[in-house]
Amino acid sequence: MSSMTTSRNRHWVQPHTAEVRTLPAGRWWDAVRIPRRLGERVLGQLGEDAGAVIDDGYGDIVYLLVRPGTADHWQLDHARVLGDGCHVAIPPQQRAQGPGLHWRVTPTRDRYWTCAERLYAALLSALSGPPAPETAGAPGAPGTPGRHAAGARPALARTCCLCARSTEAAIQVRAAVYACPDCIPHCPVGPARGDSHWD
Numbered sequence: 001m002s003s004m005t006t007s008r009n010r011h012w013v014q015p016h017t018a019e020v021r022t023l024p025a026g027r028w029w030d031a032v033r034i035p036r037r038l039g040e041r042v043l044g045q046l047g048e049d050a051g052a053v054i055d056d057g058y059g060d061i062v063y064l065l066v067r068p069g070t071a072d073h074w075q076l077d078h079a080r081v082l083g084d085g086c087h088v089a090i091p092p093q094q095r096a097q098g099p100g101l102h103w104r105v106t107p108t109r110d111r112y113w114t115c116a117e118r119l120y121a122a123l124l125s126a127l128s129g130p131p132a133p134e135t136a137g138a139p140g141a142p143g144t145p146g147r148h149a150a151g152a153r154p155a156l157a158r159t160c161c162l163c164a165r166s167t168e169a170a171i172q173v174r175a176a177v178y179a180c181p182d183c184i185p186h187c188p189v190g191p192a193r194g195d196s197h198w199d
Contacts, residue, residue, distance in 0.1 A: 013107055017092050020101055022171065022179075026084035029065040029113060030072075033080045034123070036060045041126040042119070043104070051114035052107035054091065057098030063088060065107075070116035076123055089171045 012028045025031055034042065036055070039062035043050055054063040063082075071081045082088055091101045105111065160180040171179055 012090065013093055019092065021090045022087045023090050024084075025082045025086040025088055026068050028068070030068050030070070031063040031065055031082040031086075031088045032071060032074075032119060032123075033061060033063050033082055035078055036062050038078055038123075038126055039064075039104075042122045045122040045125060046114065046118065049115065049118055050105050051112050053104040053114075054088070055098065055102055055104040056089075057100050057102060062104060064114050064119060065112060066116045066119060067113045071120070074120065076120075077127060079123055087171065 012023055031054070037060070039053075042064075043053065043062075050064070052065045054065075056062070068083065072083060074081050089101055091103055093103070093106065095102045096106055159178065160183050161177050
């Protein structure tokens with residue numbers, strides 16, 4: 001049986017909008033947030049078993065979507081599970097390359113969730129394995145938190161559009177506009193909040 005599963009609800013996917021939307025996790029999917037450097041190794045292990053993947057080109061972060069509730073118990077370094085109470089910025093379906101927020105693996109009828117068990121195993125393997133050859137021994141490789149390899153971009157702090165706090169966990173709500181995780185449910189993102197596909 002394939003490790004890749006399919007969501008029964010496609011209403012959160014909007015093929016004809018150019019707007020970035022903020023949607024609640026825990027309804028159609030949960031999102032596993034990991035640094036892109038780690039994400040490259042995880043996606044290499046998952047191969048065709050990877051479900052939909054969002055790439056934040058400005059924050060060096062990727063989000064893998066899993067079935068709601070299947071990763072609630074995880075406690076892994078460098079991985080944060082976004083479920084009930086969290087919101088995730090979703091790029092337009094046709095945006096498949098950067099710069100900025102885009103789909104690394106675009107959702108289709110057959111590609112939504114990554115199997116949580118398969119993803120967990122890939123994360124464990126990537127976190128415990130040796131650094132990739134290009135980063136071996138370099139600060140910033142997985143397992144060396146808080147430091148960055150020469151030439152690598154650290155996560156950029158952004159200013160929330162509502163509370164004006166600076167945060168490295170900012171979520172992009174439209175071009176050059178960001179919100180912190182606490183304010184994202186209250187941050188307007190344009191016409192998409194009122195469209196017919198919101199519910």
